[in-house]
Amino acid sequence: MSLIFDTCKSGAGTHAIIIGVGEYPHLLNGMGKLYSGHSNMSQLTSPAFSALAFADWILSDFHNPKAPLASVELLISDNASHTFSMKDGSTVSIERATMSGVKKAIREWKKRGQLCEESLMIFFFCGHGMTAGTEISLLLEDFGGDEDGPFDGAIDLRQFHLGMQGCTARQQVYFVDACRTAPSTILKSSTDNGDGIISASASSLRGKRPVQQPIFYSTLSGQAAYGRGNAPSLFTEALLKALKGAADNIEADEKWRVDTYILSACINELLIRTAEIEGLDDPQINSVDNCSRIFLHELTKDPAVPVVVGCQPRVANAKASMSCFDCLDPSNHKSRTGFSGHGWDLELNPGKYMFMAAFPDELHESCSKERHIHPPFRRVLLEVEK
Amino acid sequence: MKKLYISIDPGLEEAGKCFLANIYSIKGNPGRGEERTNYRGLIVVAGPDEGITVDVVEGKYLIEVVFPSGAVLQKDTVVSSSDNIVNVAFEVYDTWKNLHRRQSFSSEPSEWIENHGGDLVGSRGDFGLLFGSWKGLWTADDFNIEVEDVNDNLEQVINDSEDEESEIYCDEQCEEEDDEYCRCLVGAASLCQGNFREAVNRTREYYLVGIGPVARSYPRNLGFRETGRDWSTSYQPLISWSSLHGLVNMPLRQLNKKMKSRLRYIKKHNRLGFLESAPVLSRDDEWNLQKIDIAMFENSFKHENLYRWNPVNKCLFVLKDRNVGWNLSLMPLPWKGAHPDAGSVKLYVQGEASLRSNRLSNIKIVINDDVIGSMLGYFERGDMLSAALLMDKAKEALFRKMDNPIAAAAGGYILVATETDLEYKDWHEWVYNLSELFPHVADGAIIYGWSKLRHAKNEEDENIARDALLNGYWRGIPFFTTGVRLLLDGLTLLRNSAREKGFEVNRP
Numbered sequence: 001m002s003l004i005f006d007t008c009k010s011g012a013g014t015h016a017i018i019i020g021v022g023e024y025p026h027l028l029n030g031m032g033k034l035y036s037g038h039s040n041m042s043q044l045t046s047p048a049f050s051a052l053a054f055a056d057w058i059l060s061d062f063h064n065p066k067a068p069l070a071s072v073e074l075l076i077s078d079n080a081s082h083t084f085s086m087k088d089g090s091t092v093s094i095e096r097a098t099m100s101g102v103k104k105a106i107r108e109w110k111k112r113g114q115l116c117e118e119s120l121m122i123f124f125f126c127g128h129g130m131t132a133g134t135e136i137s138l139l140l141e142d143f144g145g146d147e148d149g150p151f152d153g154a155i156d157l158r159q160f161h162l163g164m165q166g167c168t169a170r171q172q173v174y175f176v177d178a179c180r181t182a183p184s185t186i187l188k189s190s191t192d193n194g195d196g197i198i199s200a201s202a203s204s205l206r207g208k209r210p211v212q213q214p215i216f217y218s219t220l221s222g223q224a225a226y227g228r229g230n231a232p233s234l235f236t237e238a239l240l241k242a243l244k245g246a247a248d249n250i251e252a253d254e255k256w257r258v259d260t261y262i263l264s265a266c267i268n269e270l271l272i273r274t275a276e277i278e279g280l281d282d283p284q285i286n287s288v289d290n291c292s293r294i295f296l297h298e299l300t301k302d303p304a305v306p307v308v309v310g311c312q313p314r315v316a317n318a319k320a321s322m323s324c325f326d327c328l329d330p331s332n333h334k335s336r337t338g339f340s341g342h343g344w345d346l347e348l349n350p351g352k353y354m355f356m357a358a359f360p361d362e363l364h365e366s367c368s369k370e371r372h373i374h375p376p377f378r379r380v381l382l383e384v385e386k
Numbered sequence: 387m388k389k390l391y392i393s394i395d396p397g398l399e400e401a402g403k404c405f406l407a408n409i410y411s412i413k414g415n416p417g418r419g420e421e422r423t424n425y426r427g428l429i430v431v432a433g434p435d436e437g438i439t440v441d442v443v444e445g446k447y448l449i450e451v452v453f454p455s456g457a458v459l460q461k462d463t464v465v466s467s468s469d470n471i472v473n474v475a476f477e478v479y480d481t482w483k484n485l486h487r488r489q490s491f492s493s494e495p496s497e498w499i500e501n502h503g504g505d506l507v508g509s510r511g512d513f514g515l516l517f518g519s520w521k522g523l524w525t526a527d528d529f530n531i532e533v534e535d536v537n538d539n540l541e542q543v544i545n546d547s548e549d550e551e552s553e554i555y556c557d558e559q560c561e562e563e564d565d566e567y568c569r570c571l572v573g574a575a576s577l578c579q580g581n582f583r584e585a586v587n588r589t590r591e592y593y594l595v596g597i598g599p600v601a602r603s604y605p606r607n608l609g610f611r612e613t614g615r616d617w618s619t620s621y622q623p624l625i626s627w628s629s630l631h632g633l634v635n636m637p638l639r640q641l642n643k644k645m646k647s648r649l650r651y652i653k654k655h656n657r658l659g660f661l662e663s664a665p666v667l668s669r670d671d672e673w674n675l676q677k678i679d680i681a682m683f684e685n686s687f688k689h690e691n692l693y694r695w696n697p698v699n700k701c702l703f704v705l706k707d708r709n710v711g712w713n714l715s716l717m718p719l720p721w722k723g724a725h726p727d728a729g730s731v732k733l734y735v736q737g738e739a740s741l742r743s744n745r746l747s748n749i750k751i752v753i754n755d756d757v758i759g760s761m762l763g764y765f766e767r768g769d770m771l772s773a774a775l776l777m778d779k780a781k782e783a784l785f786r787k788m789d790n791p792i793a794a795a796a797g798g799y800i801l802v803a804t805e806t807d808l809e810y811k812d813w814h815e816w817v818y819n820l821s822e823l824f825p826h827v828a829d830g831a832i833i834y835g836w837s838k839l840r841h842a843k844n845e846e847d848e849n850i851a852r853d854a855l856l857n858g859y860w861r862g863i864p865f866f867t868t869g870v871r872l873l874l875d876g877l878t879l880l881r882n883s884a885r886e887k888g889f890e891v892n893r894p
Contacts, residue, residue, distance in 0.1 A: 134871040162875045201882035202839055202848050210805050210840055214768075261771055268456035285456070288768035290803055352412070352446075372412050372448045372462050379460065 002095040002105040004084055005059060005072040012118035013070025015169075016058050017109045019140075020051025021097045021127030022078040026144035026153075035144025039130075039183035046227025047126040048078035050177060050236035054124050057240050060087060063298050067120040067171075071112055073105045077127075077141035097127070098141045099153050099195065106160070106197050113169035117209075120294070121164070121172040125155075126233060129178025130186045131221060134158055135193040137186060138178055150185070151194045157215075159196025165211050166200030171294050173260060174215040177235045179224045214260050215289040216267070226284055234284055238270035239263075243296075245347060246376035247303040256299040256375075263296065264288045266306070266376035273308060277342045302349040306377040309336075309355055310343035316364050316384050317341050320357040327352040327370065348373045357382045388444060389471040390463070392430055393437030394451060403432050404760040404779070406772050409440060410448040427775045431756070439471070451476050452772065454763025715749050718865055722790040758783070758793045765796055770803045777801075785816050792865050794820055795829035799868050802836050814841070821854065829869045831858035836872050839879065852880050 007013065021044075025032030028042035055074050062069050074084060075097040083091045095101045113121045128139040135158055142153035157176065164172055186193070218225040218235030227233040232240070246266030247256035267286045275284065309324070311317050318341040325333035328351065336344040356368040364384045371380045392407055409425040430438050430451065444465050451459045465472050753759045761776035777784065777797050784790075784797040798820060801813050817837050820830035835854030842848045855876045864870055 134867060134874065158871065158874070159878070162878060165879075199882055200879060201886050202842065202851070202876075202879040203845075203883045203886065205840070205879065206842055206844075207808075209808050212806060261769075264769070265452065265456055265458060269458060291768045291770050292804055292806060293771060370462075372410075372446065374410050374412070374448050377458075 001093070002073045002075045002101060003071065003108070004055070004074045004086070004092045004094075005069070007068075007070045009068075009070055010115050012067045012116045012120075013112075014062065014064055014067045014120040014122060015071045015109055015112045016069070016122040016124065017073040017105060018051050018055050018058070018075070018124045019097050019102060019127070019138075020047040020049075020076040020078065020081075020125075021139065021141055022047040022076075023141060024077075024128065024139065024143060025141065026150075027128070032145065035150055036147060037150060037185040038144065039185045041128050041139075041183070044127065044227060045078075045230045046233045047177075048076050048081040049230060050126040050227070050232040051076050051124065052081060052084065053232045053236055053240060054126075054175075055084065057243065058122070061243070063300055064120065064296065065298060066295070067118060070119070071109070073109050075101055075105055096141055102140055102155065103195065103197050110164065110167050110198055113164075113167040113172075115168065117168050117170055119169035119171070120296070121167065121169045123172070123174045124177070125175070126177040126227075126236060129176065129180060129225075130183055131180040132182050132186045132193070135186070136176070136180065137194045138176065149192070151192045154194030156194035156196045158193070160198055161213060161215065163196050163198030163200045164213065166198070166204040167211075168208075170209055170211050172211065172213045173294060173296060174213065175218075175239060176215055177218040177225060177233050177239075180217060180219050180221050181224055182222065212290075212292045212294050214291045214294065216260075216264065217287045217289070218284065220285050220287050223284070226280070234271060234274050235267070235286060238267045238274065238286075241270055241304075241306060241347075242266035242376065244299075245303045245305045247299050248375060256303050257295055258297040258299070260288070260291055260294045260296060262376050264291060269377045270306060273306075273345070277345075303375050304347035305350060305373050305375050307346050307348050307373060307380065308343055308378075309346070309357075309380045309382065311357055311364075312381050312383045314341070316357070316359070317343050319359055319361060319363065320382075320384070321360060322355070322357050322382075324348070324353045324355045327354055348378075350374050355380050355382060357384055359384070387441045388465045388469055390440045390442050390447065390449075390465065391437050391471055391473045392428070392440065392449060392451075393434075393473070393475050394430055394432040395434075395475055395477045404429050404757050404776055405432060405454075406430070406452045406764075406775060407438075408450045408452070409442075410450075411442065412446040412448055427772065429775060429779055437475075449474050454760060454767055454769070454772075456767060456769070715751060716863055716865060717751065718753060718792045721753060721755070721792065755793075758790075758796070761800075762793075762796055765800055770800055773800045774804050785813070788820065788823065791820065791824040791827045791830065795827060795833065795865060795869070798829070798833035799866060799872075802833055802840075802872070805840070808841060821857070826861060828858045828861035828864040828873075829866055831855070831861060832864060832869045832873050832876070835876055839876055848880065848883065851876065855880070 024030050024041070024043060026035040027038045028034065028040065030043060051074065055072060058069065058072060074094055076094045077097040081094055084094050085091050095105070109121070113119055125138050128143070130137050130139070135156070137151060138155040138157055140153045140155065144150045145153055161174065216239070218233065225233065225235055228237075231237075242263050243258055246262045247258045248262050249256050264286065271284050271286055274280075309322055311320050318339050320336075320339070322336040322344045323333060324346075325331075334346060334348075336346075350373055352370060352372050354368055354370050356366065357364075358366040364386055367382050367384050369380065369382055371378065390409065392409075394405060407425075407428040407430045409428065411424060425440060428438060428440065430436075442465055444467055447463050447465065449461050449463060453459075459476050461474055461476065463472055463474050753762060755762075757776055757780045761773050761780060764770075764773040764776065777800050780793075780797070784794045788794050798813075798817055801811075801817070805811070814837055817830070817834045820827075821834035822830075824830050831854050835851045835858060838847055838854060839851035842851060855873060858864065858869070858873055859877075864873065
């Protein structure tokens with residue numbers, strides 16, 4: 001049973017399906033027979049953590065008054081993740097992300113979306129992926145199980161996405177946290193990209209308003225996406241941070257809302273920052289297809305805006321005692337603990353802050369700067385002199 | 387009323403490009419109930435004296451500039467009672483230099499800041515090299531592609547059975563010679579200027595090749611409505627097309643026989659770039675830095691007439707990635723820019739830094755065209771809202787004059803992507819004109835087909851949509867990969883409708 005949350009309501013609601021695949025029996029180091037076209041793909045530890053983190057966020061923090069959370073499907077293939085702890089303390093078992101399980105769950109998920117045009121559909125996938133041209137395959141646990149039909153265990157994302165055009169719910173958001181490289185496996189497969197699972201026809205679209213279906217990819221076409229061992233992937237980590245801080249309050253009621261447009265900019269900045277800290281040769285750059293504006297989530301408190309404070313010259317970062325305080329409420333202050341050459345990463349609510357850098361060794365002069373913090377993020381550069 | 391003057395000191399190679407700015411008015415502390423006025427999506431042109439002026443009231447402001455790559459620059463400013471106008475200048479190059487950022491420029495060659503010497507820490511003189519492994523294929527000078535023999539295209543070869551070239555369409559022969567074909571190296575292009583040949587000789591061999599339209603006239607329906615047969619016959623080439631680099635980068639799926647035949651023809655006739663083997667590109671490879679800089683076509687003909695009356699010699703750049711696969715890029719040529727100097731098209735390759743890699747290189751096509759080039763930058767990244775803002779600025783050029791059908795097609799795709807209701811809009815008629823006026827541009831027919839499909843009220847409307855999409859198919863490879871996806875998607879939806887009605891339709 002993959003359905004871990006269901007309010008059984010028929011009106012506008014948000015229906016989520018979350019899939020994380022880390023265990024691939026037919027890829028390198030797997031427990032099953034090795035698939036000859038494995039293209040050096042092996043087991044992953046990050047997807048289960050990513051899927052669980054996203055599930056946790058949606059069950060705990062997601063807030064959309066126009067489409068309240070109505071259902072969550074969760075499927076994870078991982079040798080450690082068998083149960084999920086709900087907020088009320090109960091535990092539910094997690095179904096494995098095989099093609100049969102995923103197919104059933106996706107079709108049930110779509111059925112719930114058939115109930116109301118104003119519903120919001122959320123799809124999250126983390127695992128191996130591959131791309132050839134417009135075709136994208138998302139690999140499930142049983143990928144490569146059959147040498148004659150390796151893609152029987154993969155979702156054909158284009159067909160699936162197209163099929164969802166027939167779903168009554170006209171707002172759908174897809175998060176695809178997977179590589180988009182083109183290994184020889186998919187290039188040598190003539191037309192097979194996997195199973196579209198859902199299909200739509202021209203006549204089924206008749207009279208329906210155009211569907212909004214942005215796809216948030218964790219990386220650019222042709223590029224790899226990165227995960228951390230036994231922790232959420234870089235993209236999921238950035239996505240969850242952005243969902244807390246990348247809000248706008250441009251509407252008359254001034255409520256902080258996260259929409260698909262502002263979300264993309266914040267994820268991008270956070271991924272670049274991660275690349276700086278981790279010393280990655282090339283930052284992982286997210287991209288979005290079909291990005292039209294969809295209101296996704298409303299914050300119940302002020303956004304936690306990601307802020308990076310750094311010194312110029314950069315070498316001063318490692319020696320600076322950094323701190324900041326809210327100009328309207330000086331008792332609200334923060335200090336950096338420890339010294340890092342990468343600067344100081346923190347989260348602040350919107351407002352006017354004073355940022356300071358002091359140098360105990362007196363090799364540099366102390367300096368301060370007043371800066372406004374506003375979503376989606378802020379970089380503060382303190383120019384210090386020797 | 388006070389004024390804010392926002393400018394971008396380009397430091398960018400392409401001054402004149404447009405970027406989007408947001409202004410957040412901050413009085414006291416935002417988010418805590420104070421009165422605020424925000425501006426979103428202001429268009430700022432990079433370059434001296436190109437900034438924009440915005441009326442504001444006294445107060446504090448946070449200003450952002452958003453690049454097509456998604457990179458954002460921010461600045462605080464104060465407009466006090468003594469100021470009439472406050473300048474906010476974004477110095478892009480200095481900002482990046484100070485922050486020492488590994489910026490997303492690495493993924494956006496169009497945003498590279500070139501020609502900045504070696505004063506950047508860690509750089510060897512090229513900003514782009516600091517941040518990524520993109521390499522441009524270049525020539526010392528621009529070269530022109532000759533287009534006089536536009537009728538010497540594939541269609542002619544296919545039709546003339548007496549022509550010795552027709553034998554290359556024999557599938558058996560292609561099959562047998564496949565290996566030889568893949569290894570084959572041919573000399574430099576005969577139809578391009580000599581400087582190109584000289585520039586590339588020290589590394590690899592290239593071609594200039596062209597490919598004609600699939601068919602000069604397009605048969606209608608071909609039994610598709612009844613049996614889906616045409617969908618079946620079109621699916622394989624569509625999958626091959628889906629691997630073509632329109633203005634979006636994509637690798638090539640396995641070559642099918644038809645495509646192999648075409649490439650063989652392309653090699654023989656030398657009309658655009660062909661790189662036999664992908665270079666192994668590493669951060670330290672300076673000698674390998676090259677850039678193909680393709681200038682505008684000669685003005686010996688009226689640009690739009692090429693698309694209107696003559697079959698287009700579509701220009702392909704072909705890259706073979708060792709034993710992994712193929713990259714094909716369809717070049718948006720000829721390109722007519724907004725002004726005489728605009729319109730050059732550049733091509734970059736981002737290779738893997740290892741011979742053992744089993745991944746394809748990336749290819750990026752960059753158009754130096756102020757507003758439309760920027761619009762395409764946002765469009766390519768999927769930021770349709772920003773692209774739509776710039777499209778609005780270019781409305782006159784795109785929709786009224788319509789003398790650059792490739793740019794107009796990009797506008798059409800943006801309109802299709804941002805439409806969220808079923809209300810009638812003026813552009814529905816314009817899309818029909820785009821399709822009819824340029825019968826050699828597949829994108830126009832595809833956009834028209836999709837607009838009809840989306841607004842179909844009955845079967846007759848669906849039939850019109852089907853005809854338009856099939857016309858798109860028969861016109862040949864679209865310029866935009868988005869077009870290939872829409873074509874595949876549209877024909878799939880129509881195929882499924884045929885299935886629902888009980889017709890036998892099988893995926894090949």
